[in-house]
Amino acid sequence: MEDIIGLAFITGWLAATVRMATPLIFTSLGQVFTQRSGVLDMGVEAMMMIGALTGFAGAYYSGSPWIGLLTGMIGGVLVGLIAAYFYVALGANQVITGVILVIMASGLVILLNRIIFGGSYIPPRGTGFEAIQIPYLSKLPVIGQVLFQQNVLTYISWLLAPIAYFVLNRTTIGLSVRAVGENPLAADSLGINVSRIRYMCTLFGGAMAGLGGTFLSLGYMNMYVTGITAGRGWIALALVIFSQWNPLFVLGGAHFFGALQALQLRFQSAGMGIAPQLLQMLPYVLTVATLVFISHWGVSPAALGTPYEKEHS
Numbered sequence: 001m002e003d004i005i006g007l008a009f010i011t012g013w014l015a016a017t018v019r020m021a022t023p024l025i026f027t028s029l030g031q032v033f034t035q036r037s038g039v040l041d042m043g044v045e046a047m048m049m050i051g052a053l054t055g056f057a058g059a060y061y062s063g064s065p066w067i068g069l070l071t072g073m074i075g076g077v078l079v080g081l082i083a084a085y086f087y088v089a090l091g092a093n094q095v096i097t098g099v100i101l102v103i104m105a106s107g108l109v110i111l112l113n114r115i116i117f118g119g120s121y122i123p124p125r126g127t128g129f130e131a132i133q134i135p136y137l138s139k140l141p142v143i144g145q146v147l148f149q150q151n152v153l154t155y156i157s158w159l160l161a162p163i164a165y166f167v168l169n170r171t172t173i174g175l176s177v178r179a180v181g182e183n184p185l186a187a188d189s190l191g192i193n194v195s196r197i198r199y200m201c202t203l204f205g206g207a208m209a210g211l212g213g214t215f216l217s218l219g220y221m222n223m224y225v226t227g228i229t230a231g232r233g234w235i236a237l238a239l240v241i242f243s244q245w246n247p248l249f250v251l252g253g254a255h256f257f258g259a260l261q262a263l264q265l266r267f268q269s270a271g272m273g274i275a276p277q278l279l280q281m282l283p284y285v286l287t288v289a290t291l292v293f294i295s296h297w298g299v300s301p302a303a304l305g306t307p308y309e310k311e312h313s
Helices: 002-036 044-062 065-089 094-117 143-147 152-170 172-182 184-189 194-220 232-242 247-269 276-295
Strands: none
Touching: 002 044, 002 143, 002 152, 002 172, 002 194, 002 232, 002 247, 044 065, 044 094, 044 194, 044 232, 065 094, 065 194, 152 172, 152 194, 152 247, 172 184, 172 194, 184 194, 194 232, 232 247, 232 276
């Protein structure tokens, strides 16, 4: 009996790990491009919050989760457009600007939630992405439930990581992004439009963060509640550093952080007798510890967080 309970616990934990990793993969892949272009987007949590709400609203009123996916990404792009204007056009401090965006978005989603859904104490439920049972493979013990009973967004996230790696390291677009992030002056002298690259990467980061937020409301909870992102945007920023700005490492790192989040939920549901507040702190404490460890040997893009102003002759 104990073996069965133990196996059920591990299987459930691993399946939850995959689900918890998915929004981190989407958001972090977007941030890899944003940061490799030299923009330190501290407003990514705001993009996830807006994406979660607009994505759910789009699916709720259209009846289609795919329309919700589109509206969620648009919501993230709109926040990204505001962020890019301050980061790139105005050359504002990227840390302060990003934090302000998160504070503003925290209040805005509460207001919009009341306007759109009437502020009901019972969160509305919408049409989300259901789990796909892959024939034969989903019946395999343990691995079937963990890998082959997920929804389509999770499978898409696995494909995006190698695609992002290829684009970043094997295409002229990726070369331009990396050049702008390492030495914008030299890139400018070679005819690369630094502002355009940084704008596009910030907008892409916003779209991916919106996609990550939409997954939470349509692919994970199938409802929208205030605070649904629960700081995952900050974890995504840490994950990018942890992964050394490598899309393939993001895939593994996201599952590491997802495992931490899933573990604290499993401990709570299992009644481990540990204060829930301590369990909720676990992923974030380990995130900070990981950042401290990685910062000693990690190498960031040389121009990360540094605004660039084109010199006029």
